[in-house]
Amino acid sequence: MTPAQFDFAPLLPAGLPPPAAKWTGLAKFSFVGGNNDPEQVPVEGLIEAVEAVLRREGRTLATYGLANGPQGYLRLREFLRLKLKRDAGIDCSADDLLIVSGSLQALDLVNQTLLARGDTVIVEQESYQGALSRLTRLGVNAVGIPLDHEGMRMDALASTLADLKQRGIQPKYIYTIPTVQNPTGTIMPEARRAELLNLSETYGVPVFEDDCYADLIWDGRRPPAIYSMGRNGGVIHIGSFSKSIAPALRVGFIVAPWAMLSRMLALKSDAGTGALEQMVLAEYCAPHFATHVPKLTRGLRAKLDTLMEALNEQFGTAAEFEIPAGGIFLWVKLPDQVDTLKLYQAALAAGVSINPGPEWSTDKAHSKSRLRLCFANPSHDQIREGVAVLADVCRREFGVPTRSANVEARA
Ligand SMILES: Cc1ncc(COP(=O)(O)O)c(C=O)c1O
Numbered sequence: 341m342t343p344a345q346f347d348f349a350p351l352l353p354a355g356l357p358p359p360a361a362k363w364t365g366l367a368k369f370s371f372v373g374g375n376n377d378p379e380q381v382p383v384e385g386l387i388e389a390v391e392a393v394l395r396r397e398g399r400t401l402a403t404y405g406l407a408n409g410p411q412g413y414l415r416l417r418e419f420l421r422l423k424l425k426r427d428a429g430i431d432c433s434a435d436d437l438l439i440v441s442g443s444l445q446a447l448d449l450v451n452q453t454l455l456a457r458g459d460t461v462i463v464e465q466e467s468y469q470g471a472l473s474r475l476t477r478l479g480v481n482a483v484g485i486p487l488d489h490e491g492m493r494m495d496a497l498a499s500t501l502a503d504l505k506q507r508g509i510q511p512k513y514i515y516t517i518p519t520v521q522n523p524t525g526t527i528m529p530e531a532r533r534a535e536l537l538n539l540s541e542t543y544g545v546p547v548f549e550d551d552c553y554a555d556l557i558w559d560g561r562r563p564p565a566i567y568s569m570g571r572n573g574g575v576i577h578i579g580s581f582s583k584s585i586a587p588a589l590r591v592g593f594i595v596a597p598w599a600m601l602s603r604m605l606a607l608k609s610d611a612g613t614g615a616l617e618q619m620v621l622a623e624y625c626a627p628h629f630a631t632h633v634p635k636l637t638r639g640l641r642a643k644l645d646t647l648m649e650a651l652n653e654q655f656g657t658a659a660e661f662e663i664p665a666g667g668i669f670l671w672v673k674l675p676d677q678v679d680t681l682k683l684y685q686a687a688l689a690a691g692v693s694i695n696p697g698p699e700w701s702t703d704k705a706h707s708k709s710r711l712r713l714c715f716a717n718p719s720h721d722q723i724r725e726g727v728a729v730l731a732d733v734c735r736r737e738f739g740v741p742t743r744s745a746n747v748e749a750r751a
Contacts, residue, residue: 525664
């Protein structure tokens with residue numbers, strides 16, 4: 341007789357998040373997540389890098405942290421130091437950098453260091469779902485600042501900071517994705533970055549700069565990082581190799597003053613980020629990153645064009661969007677009657693996955709008829725087919741678009 345299954349439920353402490361759902365595979369037409377273009381993973385270069393670095397330094401794997409200390413593989417930190425100086429104007433040393441397991445771990449470490457239940461932070465009204473959901477889980481109040489075509493609006497930020505101060509509330513940080521904002525795709529110009537820093541200094545609220553899309557700009561013109569423009573050490577900068585090389589590698593980084601970095605390091609309890617990934621990235625990126633990224637970006641831009649064409653063809657004027665300055669997402673507005681949380685369910689049943697707007701916003705009403713589409717992962721054909729299926733589902737559920745490429749909706 342098989343014994344009754346052991347019941348773990350009575351042992352679980354209070355306050356755990358709900359259980360994870362089992363993964364059921366990617367949808368046939370997947371426009372979700374921050375996945376990248378499979379054709380653009382530099383597989384041959386990574387194979388060469390693996391072989392070269394393992395032959396040269398493989399025996400250092402015997403030591404936790406590759407005998408380079410807990411902040412990460414030194415050659416990777418050196419690559420980043422040079423790259424951040426060249427591309428983002430950041431002047432830092434390898435000791436100012438902490439390599440982490442994707443920038444999601446950076447979000448966790450910053451949050452664990454600074455936040456307690458009941459705290460308040462300032463975020464962009466439309467923002468990264470992974471950041472918003474973490475704040476909800478921590479019981480932190482996220483105040484959303486509206487965006488325009490240059491990112492977070494400074495008039496709204498100024499009045500929110502003044503209002504919070506008047507109510508005796510000191511926000512713990514201002515979280516921004518200034519360079520190719522997720523999900524709206526804008527770039528905050530240098531002048532607005534300076535305004536943001538002025539407000540940060542005036543109110544004594546640090547800036548938390550999440551720059552993981554900064555390599556993927558169509559015209560390659562990246563403004564200086566907010567970190568590089570700060571004068572009082574009140575900026576934390578995070579980045580990632582997920583968008584420029586591959587998300588499954590799980591390698592990101594934090595640049596911060598030692599007073600913050602030392603606190604985060606004390607909380608990083610995994611004895612170091614995967615060493616092989618760090619070694620391969622350093623080996624590959626030092627000679628190849630500068631040529632890989634423009635090629636990747638050209639491919640992404642071509643996919644964006646296919647997506648915009650497909651939306652114009654299938655949805656006509658029912659789908660409104662601004663052309664993003666780079667990245668892997670398009671933020672789309674559908675007519676007001678469309679509820680994208682419902683559209684998400686119906687589309688999934690038809691094999692199309694989308695990210696519904698309310699999950700990417702602090703303003704559920706404003707984002708109700710908006711959605712985010714990732715165009716990096718599907719092929720050009722999948723983009724065209726997937727958008728056609730999405731338009732059919734949307735017409736069936738909400739009566740829009742009233743007319744698509746060749747079918748008129750029944751009244
Ligand atoms: C704004 C932003 N920050 C952080 C992340 C996390 O990326 P990763 O942990 O893969 O570096 C993402 C992923 O999509 C993102 O969009």
